[in-house]
């Protein structure tokens with residue numbers, strides 16, 4: 001019998017819990033109970049978040065007003081939450097994943113399988129490391145990914161959307177993940193391209209920040225569409241340079257162009273970047289993130305920095321003018337208006353064509 005634990009309980013983590021909990025009740029090969037590790041915090045009322053989730057069946061801080069399912073059990077103890085599960089779902093902001101893996105290593109079942117819903121990457125001395133690779137390497141388990149056009153609050157309201165599971169070898173495990181997540185309003189398919197799927201989910205956050213700058217400067221729909229088109233080309237080029245095996249078709253799945261569109265229209269990265277541009281870059285992203293998202297985390301600004309480190313280390317900066325502009329604007333080196341002034345840095349069309 002399969003036992004599921006969710007590592008993470010933010011906005012998307014809570015919606016993932018709701019999706020999964022509705023399915024474990026229906027599928028006889030899964031234990032009904034879904035354990036959810038919660039990074040414990042004290043609410044303004046003085047109560048612990050975990051206790052409130054278990055009493056009300058609601059994550060009052062990160063997904064207020066939505067019942068998770070009575071079979072979701074919030075657990076503030078990471079080691080106890082993971083120890084009995086053979087299916088581990090990782091869904092925290094990417095900057096916390098390395099620390100979590102260190103705490104969990106050696107404390108999980110040897111037959112466990114993982115899936116990462118985390119959009120982001122780590123950059124180490126040896127080079128970039130995708131979060132699914134971090135999980136696989138540190139925990140010694142197979143790890144698939146699930147990415148897609150998935151603004152969590154909309155899925156919580158059971159509005160139809162799609163998602164893509166990416167796997168490398170183990171199709172059987174991927175199908176089990178599809179079964180666990182798929183619902184009538186959440187349509188999941190799988191593709192054998194774990195790197196392509198994860199790169200899409202990671203890199204779209206940089207383009208979402210660019211789209212937010214465009215919105216903040218009130219530049220209009222044509223400019224935003226141009227930024228999305230250029231961003232998609234850079235996403236494809238960067239993914240291929242890092243992982244030549246990435247498939248073209250992956251960019252046409254939910255994890256690719258669909259996620260890029262939704263995130264540039266309605267995501268949190270877009271929203272905070274819009275506020276940054278409206279304030280002329282005078283208020284920091286940290287300050288705006290705390291004020292606007294109230295505990296939820298941005299991934300795009302950090303990812304722009306991480307990708308920029310890779311670009312400089314490999315001598316690729318000139319090939320990615322949009323990624324560079326997002327990094328330079330978000331670190332205050334350039335004003336927000338530089339988001340459409342990067343054409344001088346563009347490589348020649350000949351060079352660019354050979355890359356793309």
Ligand SMILES: NC(=O)c1ccc[n+]([C@@H]2O[C@H](COP(=O)([O-])OP(=O)(O)OC[C@H]3O[C@@H](n4cnc5c(N)ncnc54)[C@H](O)[C@@H]3O)[C@@H](O)[C@H]2O)c1
Nearest residue numbers: 009010011012013039091092093096118119151152296297
């Ligand atoms: N929210 C969405 O719409 C959405 C959709 C798809 C994918 N994602 C991705 O899912 C991942 C998780 O995002 P989310 O929306 O669930 O989270 P979130 O941004 O809503 O919440 C932040 C979470 O981080 C936790 N946290 C804070 N400090 C921590 C620490 N030191 N260690 C561990 N955890 C800590 C908080 O308790 C909270 O659960 C991200 O990579 C995000 O890009 C989000």
Ligand SMILES: O=P(O)(O)OC[C@H](O)CO
Nearest residue numbers: 148149150151267268269
């Ligand atoms: O709100 P964002 O910008 O973190 O994006 C949310 C999801 O990744 C969209 O699929």
